[in-house]
Amino acid sequence: MDLERNMTDKQSIELTHVQSTHGGEVREVEAGGGLKKNLESRHITMIALGGALGTGLLIGTGSALVEAGPAGVLIDYSIVGCVVFLVMSALGEMVSYMPLPHGFGGFATRFVDPALGFATGYVYFFKYLLAAPNQLSAFALIFQFWVGDRVSPAVFITVGLVLILIINSVNVRVFGEFEFWLSSLKIIILCGVILLMLILALGGGPTHDRTGFRYWHDPGAFVEYKLHGSVGKFVGVWSALVQAVYAFTGTELVGMTVGEAKHPRLAMPRAVKMTFFRIVFFYVLSVFFLGMVVPSNSTELVFATKSSASAAASPFVVAIKLAKIHGLDHVINGCLIVFVFSASTSDLYIATRTLHAIAVDNKAPQIFKRTSNQGVPFYALGFCALFCSLGYLSVGDGSKVVFGYLTNVVTVFGELALDQRLFSSTDTFIP
Template identity: 35%
Template structure:
């Protein structure tokens, strides 16, 4: 998540310090790697539109898939105003008097224009905006290394100074060893919000070109992304700015009305007297955050449309424009974007905190659902006598990996709002922002199960054939175009490599179920 990696990560630094932040991001990356391992095996074996949500309906219980679908939908919908509020926050770097309502309205209108047109224009805009994200990551990594060895206006080779003073581990809530442990928990829960990945790969698997080949590469590179982007990002943040930096604390914990930078990187650049780079970084951050919100509008629209097709949402959400845009499904995320106007009265920083807490619970429930679906899938394979050695991709250390991943995600979702139960910390609104989805999800499952009288799928009755013949028939028609992945596509886009004539026909023939 772009906003989490470049803005919200500052909360983890403030609460835990650089040492706790690095350890927490490393541990959680490993935990999420367990979930990724489960998702890879299922999604490569059965790459269908809707991914793990439809896997849940088919292999666990229709009511379980219903719950997962709405949980994921609400997660995406809430991230739209979250990104807009974050955009309001980073814009204060230039001016503090930019009307919040104007930014919120502008984002809503632009999201509407980009998503109401043909999908090719959405794809084209997101493709080019992705360059900004890659460039931003490269800039902050290079900035960290160059400045820490003395390449800055102050000629100060500060190295790991901030790990010594004010220190590697910050105390949070209380003092002493307990406070430092609670600081680590704060950093860990921030990592749980920031680090994402396998859910989106699974969701798009059914529409990917040559899914079993491309998805295998995509899931494998996820581990590298965790190591380089998230763990590397946590290391860099802890190097360039101290956890007790007054400007960072004021911006992230204040009312969001003052001037300054929301990103720890921009704070560090300003502290070192770097004049131009903060503006470039903040500009790229604006485009990246805008791109993230745009993606959530698109994904939530398609999720609601797919749920309608499966009978989990009203049929009128299936109505599309001539351009193929689900018009009524599109209206829902547009309405959710209006939540960002709450920033006018409460401040962008506070709204970001509320929405982050709410979406983190949904995100963790998603991962709990993925591990649960995999355990049912694993059991069905075993009962039906299908060897995992025959699968297109075989995950490692199963089913123990799934069980351990399930346990870690359950513990995280149960305890990530523990501070509300501490003496003097109780706040009803904060409690519900943490745990609302923990109450809503079981209600969705039980309600649909009672209404539709669904049953848990027995392992011997699980449909492991499903769309496999269609997928294999599609793969048999493919022509290898020699594509090497994202960077190869980038080279084609800018004319550094020829695009084969078969590319477009292959993309258009991708199965959508």
Template identity: 40%
Template sequence: MISAMDPPHHSEKGLGISGEKDVRSRASLERIGSTQVYHHDGTRRMLKSRHIQFIGIGGTIGTALYVQIGKSLINGGPGSLFIAFSFWCTFILAITMCMAEMVTYLPISSPFIRFAGRFVDEALGFAAGWNFFIFEAVLVPFEVTACNLVIHYWSDVIPTAAVIAIVLVLYALINVLTIKWYGETEFWAALGKVLLAVGLIIFTFIVMVGGNPQHDRFGFRYWHTPGAFAELYYEGSLGRWLGFLSCLIQAAFLIAGPDYVSMAAGEAENPRKTMPRAFNAVFYRLTAFFVLGALCVGILVPYDDPEMVAAFKTAEPGAAASPYVVAMNRLGIKVLPHIVNAMVLLSAFSAGNSYLYCASRSLYGLALENKAPHFLTHCTKDGVPIYCVGVVLGIGLLSFLQLSANTAVVLSWFVSLVTASQLLNFCVVCVTYLCFARALKAQGISRDSLPFKARFMPFCAWYGLSGAFIMMFVQGYTVFLPGFWDVPNFLFSYTMLGVFPALYIGWKLFHKTTFHKPLDVDLRKDLDVIDEYERNFVSQTPNGKFERVLDKLFG
């Protein structure tokens, strides 16, 4: 038996059929003060259950839930918005179930990226990893830009360059320090988002029944006037269908969660206990916030409200275009818009922080699998992949492009270039799960023996795959409508659908990889390390009464 204090040494056997060498695992247990710390591949397991749950929420709830959702309301109306968001959540549930079963079985760093290489084909792992990294990394400067816009809702006195520099320095400090500090920061920021979401839901109910300065009991008035379904591009049924489709596309880009939770698996404390709860909690909370949020904005504002339409056309900064702020202005409420804007600023900052974390961990996972330069595997003594964080912060410097109006447009195009990446990630997760389940069956491993057994499999995997795959091609449909053809929009919508197979085919041809047969899939790699950690794990008593209360409430 391997000692808990000594790193277990795996044999350097080939990965499936590709013949690539495994990265040697380094695992040990130690105590820092009263905290039990686990090392594996250079990282440390210091994220508690409450941290994991809120990381998923923090990465998904950004400015979109409070501001950009208004654009969907304009395009589709309250009925289309509510139905589309509710419908897409069923696909997110299916993808979450796939992710949960695999990640709880083998909770390692950058799991779904590395699983694609282990369970399907090394080339797929390469393409999936770089696709996810590019997607997350490019969103960092996007959220930095959002922070600047939100601050300018109040004043233009602070120079744009200063705002960008301050945000990037804060990101660097949070992510370079020990992972526990990142977890705490993200926990409190995400908690603020949750409180805002809950507060706005309560606000909606109060004002719709007459609790507003005008004492107007408007209820569901705007579902009748101007109506529940807006017409987009065309009149009649076709226009209403395109309005619904626009809302569904927006939902596909906004509602995520399981991928952000999974990226923290390698640094989660007691992962086989905390990860299933985290996956379930994040799905239900996100579903509640997005579905109820979609319902609320449709109640508060008519889809043809002049102020909201004008705000999106003129790209008003901050929360000026938020349906909630528009509703507050309509009702004569003066103070709350500033509170909403402050919380939108927190949301943008937190989302960028999560993107930096996920991008750096995905790059770290690629390096561990020899799909990125080996020096990127270096971690600090606190378990932070410092060079990976540095690379992503370097990409974050692209946010300085907004110092010029023209280059700011280029930045928005660059972000649009990778919008299909999220859906590609979901497809990879479902395909990987199907191969994982097939390998379990071929090797005589019962799914009943897994730490978490997903329901309705493999139906959920096929359902999630079909939805994500179809949406990849639908998301840029407007360019195919008569009179709407635009070459730049076509390229921005579909380029990643060409880049991804190019990455896959390039790696496959260069390294001559093949699909792993079910009997050849290595289901044991790193498993003994996780099992050893689980046997030696001792739950630690939280420091102080306050931390005990937090763990009890959110653990």
């Protein structure tokens, strides 16, 4: 194993010095771009397993349930999950073959064309440039479950912003350890929540009310969204597809860590293989059981048209409230803070590393290429941190509205980046 690892490291180093074409000229790729390879295999594995579990699944699912109904949500998450798995499999092959530090734009440049690499890099960058403030908006939205409108969302956004800046300002190994333990905690929490949803659906709650598929009949498996009849149900499913795409945002996070991974050729295949099991268990099963215990017309949902002032941000918290399990809703709402905080830290990390990768690929100002002695691209980090102030829009328009705005924008950029990565991975593989 040691011999294999040494040979793998040597091959990885050699492959970061491959030649690529840009503007008709042949140039040599700069290895690493100043980043430090301090991420262990266990960091990569856990980031791949729990890195994408965040606001999209635990909060955005409530909006999808209101718009599409339980059957519509299940269909949307299943379709998007299949597409994401195919893209991740292709991405895993490219990353294992050639672990470049240039990000997804670098792969598009290497295997297709510099123009596609430019577009892919910037679309992906814009996506996560807005994803971090979106997470901060969700951070404030969760706290409103306890404080309502008595405390300004700016307080919670400021606290979250300062903490994620500190974590991203130190050695990447600190970020890796932080994500390792938080991802482990997220997986334990979500496994417990999924098991709880199943127990409640089977009548194991305090009320002993066995809901089963009751809510699939009343108010219905599908919801008429903005239009009536079958057309309205189709529009609901199509509209909720946006939330499904957003929920899977971050699945490709593991691909951005290749520039700082110690053994990318060994760690990446293992991480990608876990994608299928994560999609089936954490995404498909969770929305399936959720549709059995929470009606799509519940006024407790924060995204419902007639939601109460104290509505919960997460539909999973609503399920606990409807089951009349006193006190547990506060515990789960507190656990959501772990998910959102982890997601906001990861989003700022991806935005920073993507901007650095674009600069390494000579498609952005070279100042963003500079790194500290610890391997942190501090100029890129500072630039991305400025856009986190968009989260303060929650102070004026309300966290619910701002979360919806930013979710739509991030999803659009995410879909564009997904299409471009899929095109890059299915193009002719010419070393």
